[in-house]
Amino acid sequence: MTVDQQSPHAVSFTKPSDLEFKVERTFDHPIERVWAAYTDPALIPQWWGQGTTVDRLDVRTGGGYRFVSNPGTDKESAVSGDFLEVSPPDRLVQTFEMEGPYGKPFTQTVELERVGDGTLLAITSRFDSTEERDGVVNYGAEQGAIGGWARLDALLKQLAAA
Amino acid sequence: MVHYSPVDRTFAALADPTRRVVLERLGQGSATISELAEPFGMSLTGMKKHVRILEEAQLVATVKVGRTRLCHLGPRRLDDVRGWVDVYRQMVNEQLDRFGDVLDRTKGDRQ
Numbered sequence: 001m002t003v004d005q006q007s008p009h010a011v012s013f014t015k016p017s018d019l020e021f022k023v024e025r026t027f028d029h030p031i032e033r034v035w036a037a038y039t040d041p042a043l044i045p046q047w048w049g050q051g052t053t054v055d056r057l058d059v060r061t062g063g064g065y066r067f068v069s070n071p072g073t074d075k076e077s078a079v080s081g082d083f084l085e086v087s088p089p090d091r092l093v094q095t096f097e098m099e100g101p102y103g104k105p106f107t108q109t110v111e112l113e114r115v116g117d118g119t120l121l122a123i124t125s126r127f128d129s130t131e132e133r134d135g136v137v138n139y140g141a142e143q144g145a146i147g148g149w150a151r152l153d154a155l156l157k158q159l160a161a162a
Numbered sequence: 163m164v165h166y167s168p169v170d171r172t173f174a175a176l177a178d179p180t181r182r183v184v185l186e187r188l189g190q191g192s193a194t195i196s197e198l199a200e201p202f203g204m205s206l207t208g209m210k211k212h213v214r215i216l217e218e219a220q221l222v223a224t225v226k227v228g229r230t231r232l233c234h235l236g237p238r239r240l241d242d243v244r245g246w247v248d249v250y251r252q253m254v255n256e257q258l259d260r261f262g263d264v265l266d267r268t269k270g271d272r273q
Contacts, residue, residue, distance in 0.1 A: 009259075009262060011258050011259065023258060024258075025258040025259070025262065027261075027262055027265055028266075029265050033265070034265065037261070037264060037265050037268065038261070043264050043268065046260070046264045047257055047260035047261040047263070047264045048257065048260075049256060049257065049260065121258065121261075123258075131173075131174055132173070134173075134177065
């Protein structure tokens with residue numbers, strides 16, 4: 001997989017503050033459709049990755065979600081959270097927690113905006129400390145998106161096998 | 163005073179390229195501080211500092227043997243770190259593109 005920075009659909013990555021990182025992308029679909037697809041439990045397994053199944057999804061303020069990745073394998077993991085604010089079709093605020101010893105909840109704000117006939121989708125993740133945010137994004141962004149992740153991945157695989 | 167959680171420590175420890183190379187090296191077997199410092203042309207004091215950070219993150223453990231300190235991989239389960247890292251990698255690099263594919267593919271099928 002490569003990232004084409006010239007493409008109008010390229011994923012942009014920014015750090016709007018000391019505690020946040022933000023990923024955004026435009027889609028050639030109307031905002032209502034993007035919102036509906038983003039919150040559709042039947043579609044989430046198709047884009048979330050890692051064989052994810054939806055254990056729970058209740059998209060309303062005060063509701064929550066739980067997604068299980070690689071279910072039934074030794075790599076099974078789960079993420080879950082609460083919906084703090086749900087305002088279709090342009091705003092959703094949720095907590096996000098990876099369950100287990102490394103889990104530490106943070107807040108994600110999902111914003112949708114009409115751009116021409118399409119939609120700009122932006123996800124801002126906000127952490128408790130700059131250190132935590134930077135630890136997380138160092139691999140994804142500063143070291144050159146894919147390459148950095150691939151290298152870390154290879155390293156972790158090697159270490160796990162050692 | 164800043165309190166670092168285990169995950170902060172782990173990511174802070176892994177964020178430095180020198181420390182990643184040290185982990186890679188220790189994956190092949192234990193080594194002394196001077197053996198770790200040598201390929202970097204680094205002072206023993208500089209390498210000790212890196213090893214201490216890795217030790218605090220439990221990625222490395224050390225044992226004093228005579229006058230030298232022997233380093234080896236620590237008790238932290240890197241598979242756990244990896245699962246966590248995977249989630250973020252997906253979030254940053256892959257999920258939105260896959261979501262775009264799903265939107266294109268299901269065009270007209272759903273509201």
